[in-house]
Amino acid sequence: MNSTKDNINETTIEAKRIPILKTFRNLPRLLDDPIGLISSQFEKYGDTYKSYVGLEEIYLSQDADFVQYFMQKGHRNYQKTRFTRTLGDVIGRGLLTSEGDYWRQQRRLIQPGFHKKKLEDLSNIITEDIIDFSLNLEHNIDVFGSADLMKLMMRLTIKVVLNSLFSNSISDKYIDRFDEIITVLQHYIVAKVRIPFSTQFFKLNGKDKKMQALINEIDEIVYSIISERKNNQGNFDDLLDMLLQARYEDTGEGMTDQQLRDESMIMLLAGHETSANALTWAFYLLHQHPEIAEKVLAEIQNVVGNRLPTFEDLRGLTYTKQVIQESMRLFPPAWITDREALVEHQMMGYKIKKGQVVTVFVYGLHRNPVYWKRPNDFMPERFAPELIKERHPFSYMPFGGGPRLCIGNNFAYMEMQLALAILLPKFKFEVIANEAPKLEGLITLRPEGGLPVKVSLR
Numbered sequence: 001m002n003s004t005k006d007n008i009n010e011t012t013i014e015a016k017r018i019p020i021l022k023t024f025r026n027l028p029r030l031l032d033d034p035i036g037l038i039s040s041q042f043e044k045y046g047d048t049y050k051s052y053v054g055l056e057e058i059y060l061s062q063d064a065d066f067v068q069y070f071m072q073k074g075h076r077n078y079q080k081t082r083f084t085r086t087l088g089d090v091i092g093r094g095l096l097t098s099e100g101d102y103w104r105q106q107r108r109l110i111q112p113g114f115h116k117k118k119l120e121d122l123s124n125i126i127t128e129d130i131i132d133f134s135l136n137l138e139h140n141i142d143v144f145g146s147a148d149l150m151k152l153m154m155r156l157t158i159k160v161v162l163n164s165l166f167s168n169s170i171s172d173k174y175i176d177r178f179d180e181i182i183t184v185l186q187h188y189i190v191a192k193v194r195i196p197f198s199t200q201f202f203k204l205n206g207k208d209k210k211m212q213a214l215i216n217e218i219d220e221i222v223y224s225i226i227s228e229r230k231n232n233q234g235n236f237d238d239l240l241d242m243l244l245q246a247r248y249e250d251t252g253e254g255m256t257d258q259q260l261r262d263e264s265m266i267m268l269l270a271g272h273e274t275s276a277n278a279l280t281w282a283f284y285l286l287h288q289h290p291e292i293a294e295k296v297l298a299e300i301q302n303v304v305g306n307r308l309p310t311f312e313d314l315r316g317l318t319y320t321k322q323v324i325q326e327s328m329r330l331f332p333p334a335w336i337t338d339r340e341a342l343v344e345h346q347m348m349g350y351k352i353k354k355g356q357v358v359t360v361f362v363y364g365l366h367r368n369p370v371y372w373k374r375p376n377d378f379m380p381e382r383f384a385p386e387l388i389k390e391r392h393p394f395s396y397m398p399f400g401g402g403p404r405l406c407i408g409n410n411f412a413y414m415e416m417q418l419a420l421a422i423l424l425p426k427f428k429f430e431v432i433a434n435e436a437p438k439l440e441g442l443i444t445l446r447p448e449g450g451l452p453v454k455v456s457l458r
């Protein structure tokens, strides 16, 4: 691939750069409080600056024009980074971790599975799961008198995504096991990327072997579900059904078992912790803002009343959706995203070298005063449709942007609206600590150490 047209007639802009020695000195703070450190650097160096990871010079940006160019117009100049490749090596090549023609072919194949009609079918599974979760929580309320809301939401969203994929084929005992294994694998992947010489080290100390055993445990279950399903003519209306029915345009063939496994695993991973985080932050913010919680409750009562919410109700739950959107603005689960340049090129005047990493600081973009008035305040009204239209399209991107936009975004909104509509009228989650939770940016943005809450019936 050659450099892009962006090179023509563009003057070069030199972004400010943090000196390499300073980045080494900042390392302890970067590990302890990456979000605080990066935010302070944007204040000092401007909305697009350069820094170092080790000896590699990278770009960071929270400028919506730059981000739009990078994610949308100039996306062909980039591929995903080492982190995603490591994720792919461990979990498999699914939509999130594949590239180029193979990614395009899979995206075209899978996209129809997330269209409105399909989501409507899935809404029944999701509602059932939330009801189940709610009954369980109610029965265990004494035990859960205080609980970690993050853990509770993880338990809910893994159930939702597993059942949306495999319609109740996995018993509750195995759902817990999946949850455990995925958490361990995520830590392993982060360590593999962050710790120097981890490739050799993890081979020698037996960690790779242990992790492979965990993957084999999951694989055994997933492959047996795929094989059972192939021998069963029933109508399941779940995501696996959609993956099994999908046919490549040119050959008319379906996916192999390995592809079905890889795509399922990626959806499990991509759709589990992200939604759990978003829900945790939404409940946290509603607890901090009782007047807004009252407004949401009034909307739910008005649209749903005392019955169960349906797919059609979602359109009426507009303020509830705005609360979710605003929660993800303040606390975007995918708080950072990056790519690596495939070729040397110039983008918006900035010279990008081949192999250079460009990072979007989504957390900072979502609080950038250039696009947001009172950026640190929780104001769901800003997501009224007429106000959304007035804003820069890339000032808000909890689901990414351009061709690699999250395929599960409407699924996630549906899941979160249903969760609020069912759980908020029934439970109070009172945040126990007085101080704001410390932010932990592992893979997704979570409250460090979880979010302890007192659970009670409303």
Ligand code: HEM
Pocket: 095, 096, 097, 107, 161, 266, 267, 268, 270, 271, 272, 274, 275, 278, 333, 334, 337, 338, 397, 398, 399, 400, 401, 403, 404, 405, 406, 407, 408, 409, 411, 412
């Ligand atoms: C609040 C919940 C969610 C958030 C915040 C979220 C966020 C994201 C983001 C930011 C990306 C783009 C990553 C990049 O550009 O590198 C992405 C991609 C993806 N997400 Fe989500 N996601 C959520 C829920 C889901 C769910 C529920 C599913 C599936 C059921 C899902 C499946 C995927 C897949 C397969 C991709 C890769 C798409 C591609 O590259 O073609 N996500 N997500």
